[in-house]
Amino acid sequence: MKWNLRWAAAKRDIWRPTQLQAAFREVGFTPSLSKVAVLWSNKPVTVRLEDLDKICAALQCTVADLMEAEPLAAAEGRPETEQRAVGENGPARPIPRPGSGGARRPLPPN
Template identity: 35%
Template sequence: MRAAERGIWKSAEMRRRLAAAGLEISAGKMSGWWAGTPATIRLEELDVLCSILDCAPSDLMTPEPQKVEARRPRQAETINGENEVGPTVSPRFGKPRSEPPV
């Protein structure tokens, strides 16, 4: 959207402007940025992008709290308000393994 607001309608034009500012971007990476699904973006790239689009980084990013929540480790289910602890592991004594076949 920021590119369109600045009159940049094609990703090739954006790549040319980035190159003029000293940032060479591959066609694949530019395609991801243009589609709104960037895999990665370095801070240096973000600085150049913001300079060309005359905006702040926050203008280009959308918070996605549901993705943050999905990455958090799940807590053990609680029973009567107490965390349930998984089964305890104890060593087996004697012959821990079966004999190999003859």
């Protein structure tokens, strides 16, 4: 996912985390300045749905304005059109750990 908070804020003429915090206060959202700065400068690992709703209310935008889906292949550095078959790069089955002697575990009793 691509985090577009700065872009959504810029559409409301908000250019600094302190201005963003003031916009949040207008809708009753009162995160610390450090939390606002993290949202401003980084893609958050998690965002509570309540907070996301308040962010959207403060910026008069939608969730789609804040987050944009990126193709998974592009994020991994592979071309999108590349398709791989199962087991193409090695065995499709798990390999026993060294030292286990390759022995299988016994089945549980019935």
